[in-house]
Amino acid sequence: MTAYRNGEISHWMRAAHAADGPADPSQRRAVDLPDEKQELAVVGGGLTGLWAAYHAVVDRPGAKVTVLEAEEVGYGASGRNGGWLSPLIPGNRAVYAKAARARGLDGTAAVTSFQQEMDGAVDDTLRILQEEGIEADQHRGGHLRVATTPAAMKRLELTHAADLANGYREQDLQLLDAEALKKRIAVRPALGGLLTRTTARVDPAKLIRGLKAVVEARGVRVVEGARVTRIAPGTVITSRGTVSATTILSCLEAYSGQVDSDARGLGKRDIVPVNSSMVVTNQLPEDAWERIGWQGRECLGDAAHTFVYAQRTADDRIAIGGRGTPYAFNSGTPGLGSVDARTVRTLCERLQLFFPDLQFTVEHAWRGAIGVTRDWCAGITFDSDTGIGVARGFAGHGVTATHLAARTLLDRAAGGDTALTRLPWNEHDSGRWEPEPLRWAGIHAMYRLFGIADRWEESRHSQNTSLIARFGSRLAGLSE
Numbered sequence: 001m002t003a004y005r006n007g008e009i010s011h012w013m014r015a016a017h018a019a020d021g022p023a024d025p026s027q028r029r030a031v032d033l034p035d036e037k038q039e040l041a042v043v044g045g046g047l048t049g050l051w052a053a054y055h056a057v058v059d060r061p062g063a064k065v066t067v068l069e070a071e072e073v074g075y076g077a078s079g080r081n082g083g084w085l086s087p088l089i090p091g092n093r094a095v096y097a098k099a100a101r102a103r104g105l106d107g108t109a110a111v112t113s114f115q116q117e118m119d120g121a122v123d124d125t126l127r128i129l130q131e132e133g134i135e136a137d138q139h140r141g142g143h144l145r146v147a148t149t150p151a152a153m154k155r156l157e158l159t160h161a162a163d164l165a166n167g168y169r170e171q172d173l174q175l176l177d178a179e180a181l182k183k184r185i186a187v188r189p190a191l192g193g194l195l196t197r198t199t200a201r202v203d204p205a206k207l208i209r210g211l212k213a214v215v216e217a218r219g220v221r222v223v224e225g226a227r228v229t230r231i232a233p234g235t236v237i238t239s240r241g242t243v244s245a246t247t248i249l250s251c252l253e254a255y256s257g258q259v260d261s262d263a264r265g266l267g268k269r270d271i272v273p274v275n276s277s278m279v280v281t282n283q284l285p286e287d288a289w290e291r292i293g294w295q296g297r298e299c300l301g302d303a304a305h306t307f308v309y310a311q312r313t314a315d316d317r318i319a320i321g322g323r324g325t326p327y328a329f330n331s332g333t334p335g336l337g338s339v340d341a342r343t344v345r346t347l348c349e350r351l352q353l354f355f356p357d358l359q360f361t362v363e364h365a366w367r368g369a370i371g372v373t374r375d376w377c378a379g380i381t382f383d384s385d386t387g388i389g390v391a392r393g394f395a396g397h398g399v400t401a402t403h404l405a406a407r408t409l410l411d412r413a414a415g416g417d418t419a420l421t422r423l424p425w426n427e428h429d430s431g432r433w434e435p436e437p438l439r440w441a442g443i444h445a446m447y448r449l450f451g452i453a454d455r456w457e458e459s460r461h462s463q464n465t466s467l468i469a470r471f472g473s474r475l476a477g478l479s480e
């Protein structure tokens with residue numbers, strides 16, 4: 001394999017830096033900490049943090065709002081992701097329904113309204129991008145999950161039925177047979193697919209950096225290079241000094257366990273960083289696209305247990321991601337995101353399996369950390385006594401959910417009883433991860449089981465999901 005860039009945050013962030021001209025690290029420290037008390041301090045300059053800042057100043061123009069970011073805006077998952085702006089609920093619908101029932105509510109109705117809010121959040125995101133003039137290569141082509149084994153096809157049929165029972169609109173979903181799928185994207189071994197029309201593709205760095213420019217223009221102070229070490233009621237301590245604020249929102253996702261705080265949701269075992277890795281190809285020539293199709297620029301994924309996700313970029317590359325080496329002992333985070341050669345090879349093999357005739361080179365590989373709670377569900381907490389709120393646990397589905405979470409946090413902080421504050425992820429208790437080394441062993445065992453299950457289903461062309469995968473899902477609490 002020829003040499004490729006590795007790490008450097010991501011292809012998206014590198015391209016954004018290149019477009020800005022030569023990097024000037026001093027720029028990161030160009031904005032001072034505020035010396036007066038803030039109405040809102042946001043910890044973490046990812047999508048959750050910036051959407052919270054955005055809505056805070058849109059709702060109350062002139063409000064004193066500061067965002068504190070350890071590195072630069074987009075350094076975390078928000079600048080590294082696959083760019084699926086999708087309506088997928090982060091986590092397990094059955095778990096949310098059960099939690100709602102435990103509170104005396106109708107579980108199905110709770111999940112249905114969650115789904116409707118997620119659909120609405122995709123629309124809202126696209127509307128705001130247009131209104132604010134953010135050009136993030138947004139394109140609404142839906143997302144298409146393909147099945148390469150009979151067992152995976154069966155899973156897609158079950159997903160289709162479950163989606164309809166849990167709030168998806170019929171017109172937003174379509175099961176495709178092999179022929180119909182081929183007309184969209186010629187994934188060679190695919191037996192069919194499930195199209196979800198709501199989803200849009202974005203360039204993650206253009207989205208997050210566009211949002212930064214918009215919030216700054218509206219008066220938000222975004223302080224980069226300010227690492228928060230402690231969050232306490234009314235006070236945020238950073239590497240560059242202390243900020244006082246009435247309301248503090250922690251939007252640290254996979255990095256949540258790294259700050260010192262007594263706030264609920266910020267314990268070291270509340271959330272773990274799980275790696276997701278990506279590669280991007282060279283720009284593919286027109287004749288390659290003629291063979292592949294993909295004219296609708298749908299986001300593309302598969303229904304394997306160790307699934308991959310991909311997009312056709314605005315400049316005609318394929319960016320494809322998957323889990324690779326999932327978890328670093330003791331919740332290590334990925335730094336600038338360099339990827340091991342084996343993971344890069346695996347992603348290339350998956351791409352080649354989809355398109356056997358495709359000739360491509362990898363130009364850049366990177367990884368980022370998704371934040372995963374013990375039951376893989378997201379949670380939003382707000383303590384009105386301390387004024388501290390926390391959102392976390394979007395797992396691999398945060399590009400849309402962060403927007404909904406940010407608005408929910410603000411409704412909670414305002415003390416309202418709204419449709420958002422009633423969604424089942426509010427005060428959801430996900431439990432805690434096991435101490436090490438059990439945690440490391442458990443997460444690695446789960447991924448091993450999923451890998452074995454995929455190979456089993458592929459080699460036997462099996463009609464049903466293997467018992468191994470079912471066991472893995474049970475172990476992780478992922479089965480719906």
Ligand SMILES: Cc1cc2nc3c(=O)[nH]c(=O)nc-3n(C[C@H](O)[C@H](O)[C@H](O)COP(=O)(O)OP(=O)(O)OC[C@H]3O[C@@H](n4cnc5c(N)ncnc54)[C@H](O)[C@@H]3O)c2cc1C
Pocket residue numbers: 043044045046047048049068069070071072073074075076077078079080081082083084085086226227228229251252253254255258259275276277278309321367368369370371394395396397398399400401402
């Ligand atoms: C490779 C990859 C692919 C993905 N693909 C998709 C996808 O296609 N669709 C989808 O919906 N989701 C996807 N996700 C998940 C999605 O990107 C995340 O759920 C979402 O971006 C989380 O946003 P956030 O703002 O909560 O966290 P982050 O974006 O991680 O932001 C947290 C910020 O906090 C900062 N920080 C850390 N420590 C401190 C500190 N001590 N003080 C101050 N700041 C600190 C970090 O630098 C970071 O900028 C993917 C994730 C990855 C890694």
